[in-house]
Amino acid sequence: MPHRALARAVTALAALLATVLGVVLVPGTAQAATVNYVALGDSYSSGVGAGPYDLSGCLRSQKSYAPLWAAANAVTSFKFVACGGAVTSDVLDKQVSALSTSTTLVTITIGGNDAGFADVITSCRFGSTSTCTNAVNEAKAFATATLPGRLDRTYAAIRDRAPNARLVVLGYPRLFETNWCGWLAMSTYKRTILNEAADLLATVTAARAGAAGATFADTRPTFAGHGVCAADPWIRDVSGVIEAYHPDADGYRYGYLPALNAALR
Known part of the structure; x- marks a missing residue:
């Protein structure tokens, strides 16, 4: 030739x-192909617990999994609109506007605050066993009966605004190890039922994500052995009012980031 x-x-x-x-x-x-990434969600996406935070009032940290992933993958564009304390209505009213037809990747953690995460933790950390049990049971009932509809509306709105994007829904980790870890720790029973509530929330979230055609990234395996009371915890205890029971910087880097990477393979 x-x-x-x-x-x-x-x-x-x-x-x-x-x-x-x-x-x-x-x-x-x-x-590489263009990646326009938008990170939505609540405090587990904004990076509460990792610090330092920006001046947005949303407690966004560059040590959260979203900016870490964006930096490691040299994305074309990155919008970080996750906000500490967000519920599903906040995503609908304040966050999905960051999406567009050019968005190619969306990540989100949402639903924990809808189910009363802060109130349940407070009831269990400072209340009696019966108070904790009642709070957990109420949250589980909400997660089963009401939360699925809220998640469906949220994921549908994301799909509507970003029809060409891959949606990855990240779950929440179990917060506790159940070994003995001192007289000041929550009882093993309280920690156990809180972990069971986390399992139920993961099950509900995974089901609704799947129904929406999204990928669910389960963070429980990556955090296993690193909850509160572990020798090397990646979850903060009551070291700070706002940061309590959120991942620290290691939790976002070694717990959330690997879960996201696995989901995108």
């Missing part, structure tokens, strides 16, 4: 391979 014809054939083959592999070849370089 003449050299010029051979060169044209090689060029055509390279272009075909680039299309198949989802990359665009430029002489001397290879560029």
Whole structure:
């Protein structure tokens, strides 16, 4: 085959391979596909517990999993609108406006505050066993009966605003190890029923994410052995009112980030 014809054939083959592999070849370089990433959600996405925080009032930290992933993957654009304390209505009213048809990736943690996360933790940390049990049972009933509809509306709104995006819904970790860890710790029983509530919330969230065509990233395996009362905890105890029972910087880097990476494989 003449050299010029051979060169044209090689060029055509390279272009075909680039299309198949989802990359665009430029002489001397290879560029990954465009990634326009928007991070939505509550405090477990904004990075509460990791610090330091920006001045938005949402307690956003660059040590959260979202900015860590964006930095590691050299995304084309990154919008970080997750906000500490957010419930599903906040995502609908204040966050989905960051999405567009050009958005290619959306991540979110949401639902914990709807189910009364802070009140349940407070009741169990400072209340009696019966007070804790009642609070957990109320949260579980809400998670089963009411939360699914709220999650469905939230995921549908995300799909509507970002129809071309991949949606990854990240779950919440179990917060506690159940070994003995001192007289000042919550009882093993309280920690156990709180972990059971986390399991139920994960089950509900995974089901609704699946129904919406989203990918669910379960963080319980990556946090296993690193809850409160562990030798190397990645969850804060009552070290701060706002940061209590949220991941620390290690939790976001070694718990949440690997779960997101696994979900995107």
